Amino acid sequence: MPSTLLTDLPAYAELRALADSLKSASIQEFFSQQPNRVEQFTLEAAGLRLDFSKHLLSAAAHSKLIELAQQAGLAARATALLQGEALNNTEQRPALHSLLRAKQAPLSALRDKLEQVHSTQQRMRDWCERLNQGQHQGFSGAVITDVVNIGIGGSDLGPRLVSDALRFYHGDIACHYVANVDPADLQSTLLELSPESTLFIICSKSFRTEETLINAQVARQWVLNAGASEADLDKHFLAITSNLEAAADFGIPDQHCLPLWDWVGGRYSVWSAVGLSCAIAIGWDNFTAFLAGAERMDEHFQQAPVAQNMPMLLSLLEIWYCNFFAAENHSVLPYDQGLQRLPSFLQQLTMESNGKQVAQDGRSLPYHTAPILWGSAGSMGQHSFHQLLHQGTRLCPVDFILPLTTHTGMTEQHRFLVANGLAQSRTLLLGRSAEEAKAALLKRGLSDSEAEELAPHLAMPGNRPNTVISFEAVTPETLGALLALYEHRTFCSGQLWGINSFDQWGVELGKDIGMDILSRLEGEQKAAPLDPATEQLMLRWREAQRLD
Numbered sequence: 001m002p003s004t005l006l007t008d009l010p011a012y013a014e015l016r017a018l019a020d021s022l023k024s025a026s027i028q029e030f031f032s033q034q035p036n037r038v039e040q041f042t043l044e045a046a047g048l049r050l051d052f053s054k055h056l057l058s059a060a061a062h063s064k065l066i067e068l069a070q071q072a073g074l075a076a077r078a079t080a081l082l083q084g085e086a087l088n089n090t091e092q093r094p095a096l097h098s099l100l101r102a103k104q105a106p107l108s109a110l111r112d113k114l115e116q117v118h119s120t121q122q123r124m125r126d127w128c129e130r131l132n133q134g135q136h137q138g139f140s141g142a143v144i145t146d147v148v149n150i151g152i153g154g155s156d157l158g159p160r161l162v163s164d165a166l167r168f169y170h171g172d173i174a175c176h177y178v179a180n181v182d183p184a185d186l187q188s189t190l191l192e193l194s195p196e197s198t199l200f201i202i203c204s205k206s207f208r209t210e211e212t213l214i215n216a217q218v219a220r221q222w223v224l225n226a227g228a229s230e231a232d233l234d235k236h237f238l239a240i241t242s243n244l245e246a247a248a249d250f251g252i253p254d255q256h257c258l259p260l261w262d263w264v265g266g267r268y269s270v271w272s273a274v275g276l277s278c279a280i281a282i283g284w285d286n287f288t289a290f291l292a293g294a295e296r297m298d299e300h301f302q303q304a305p306v307a308q309n310m311p312m313l314l315s316l317l318e319i320w321y322c323n324f325f326a327a328e329n330h331s332v333l334p335y336d337q338g339l340q341r342l343p344s345f346l347q348q349l350t351m352e353s354n355g356k357q358v359a360q361d362g363r364s365l366p367y368h369t370a371p372i373l374w375g376s377a378g379s380m381g382q383h384s385f386h387q388l389l390h391q392g393t394r395l396c397p398v399d400f401i402l403p404l405t406t407h408t409g410m411t412e413q414h415r416f417l418v419a420n421g422l423a424q425s426r427t428l429l430l431g432r433s434a435e436e437a438k439a440a441l442l443k444r445g446l447s448d449s450e451a452e453e454l455a456p457h458l459a460m461p462g463n464r465p466n467t468v469i470s471f472e473a474v475t476p477e478t479l480g481a482l483l484a485l486y487e488h489r490t491f492c493s494g495q496l497w498g499i500n501s502f503d504q505w506g507v508e509l510g511k512d513i514g515m516d517i518l519s520r521l522e523g524e525q526k527a528a529p530l531d532p533a534t535e536q537l538m539l540r541w542r543e544a545q546r547l548d
């Protein structure tokens with residue numbers, strides 16, 4: 001069946017006209033025309049509050065976007081996702097990450113899968129308790145005190161983020177993360193640890209990812225070098241994978257392997273056994289609360305009408321700027337140190353899911369898909385890239401993520417952080433005209449001509465769209481809801497663009513070429529040379545190793 005493209009939807013043309021008419025509109029004027037704009041453009045769900053009043057969005061454009069979502073059948077698509085329809089059409093699979101946090105199966109046909117989820121959760125819980133109660137010992141009899149998750153991409157970003165974000169919930173086990181195949185990553189982590197008291201979780205859905213396997217081999221040798229025998233290794237290694245055979249070949253027995261299923265995509269897998277490291281860090285009850293927060297967002301996504309639906313609304317805003325205002329970027333700025341890795345997590349979630357150029361049916365798309373997502377924890381960015389946000393030539397919508405309280409107990413310092421977040425959001429809205437800049441310069445004692453000359457450099461256009469997602473505190477529940485919110489937003493945008501958000505063929509070719517180059521670096525002679533530039537770099541590498 002041919003995919004429905006964004007441009008096929010009747011509201012598309014009307015939105016294009018509306019967007020054109022709004023290109024010189026003023027968000028501040030919207031506030032005066034619409035006295036209840038903040039109330040009307042605020043949504044609440046699962047402990048999160050989303051304020052989208054500071055957008056280049058008139059009431060008419062907002063209604064038209066809702067119509068667009070209705071025409072695309074987003075509500076029915078949400079049901080199809082949550083009920084396990086095989087939406088990943090290139091791999092003929094469902095994308096059932098929501099089942100990982102469900103207490104009940106949405107359909108009786110999904111009961112078997114849910115049972116597998118629950119029995120795996122029981123095993124995760126056992127490991128969490130065993131480790132946190134100091135009941136697991138290494139080869140020398142020393143109690144395990146440190147856990148190292150070795151994984152990359154979806155087998156790293158999610159658990160690392162959760163562990164970081166919920167550090168105030170940590171118990172006695174310290175969790176570490178190694179992803180990069182650069183030996184410096186593993187080396188610097190191991191330098192702090194003792195092999196006798198360290199447990200490695202080899203986290204790889206495929207158990208074929210070279211980076212992870214190489215790091216795992218080095219870790220294995222590190223434990224052996226410390227005096228462990230081969231038979232002792234199972235005391236130090238767990239595997240999370242859907243490829244039990246490969247894990248067994250590595251030497252990890254079945255009872256130390258926790259399963260993952262092909263209906264869970266890597267970037268959607270933090271809710272599964274992939275989350276074991278962070279579950280160990282925060283304890284099982286907190287991990288359950290994290291799942292519950294996501295489940296609340298799933299329920300909201302399923303039940304709320306489009307106009308009240310937070311993931312749908314965020315997706316409509318993404319489409320609005322990407323496809324009607326040619327925005328190429330999207331920035332996410334968490335005003336919370338623990339959430340500093342949120343942009344990295346969202347990069348994989350959104351750009352690996354929706355960085356696609358063909359529709360589900362293989363047709364080339366006549367429009368752009370996923371914008372480039374980036375960001376960092378506030379307030380650091382204010383002293384680097386916010387300059388571009390305020391005065392650059394590009395349109396870059398921003399999501400501010402704003403917890404209202406801190407776990408540090410340092411409320412006064414936190415107040416300063418909140419003031420900064422609110423100030424940035426407001427400054428993007430207000431900007432400053434050249435006249436205002438000039439007046440400020442005159443006040444500072446500059447002469448009229450000096451002020452006149454300098455004023456254009458101080459002027460800021462303002463009117464720059466931003467969303468504020470606030471919540472009381474970063475808790476397991478709000479974090480679960482926040483990540484599920486962005487997952488569903490990503491899905492909705494993929495549906496509106498007509499693409500499959502659940503495959504990632506674009507990463508495969510680079511892996512194959514990487515293996516070819518590795519064999520050449522290792523000295524294998526091959527008939528056909530590579531391109532001259534790569535050949536020259538390989539030669540330079542050989543010279544640097546003093547190989548020739």
Ligand SMILES: O=P(O)(O)OC[C@H]1O[C@H](O)[C@H](O)[C@@H](O)[C@@H]1O
Nearest residue numbers: 153154155204205206209266507
């Ligand atoms: O969990 P693994 O099978 O080791 O995969 C790790 C990562 O690598 C792949 O290249 C994919 O791009 C990611 O989606 C995946 O999360």
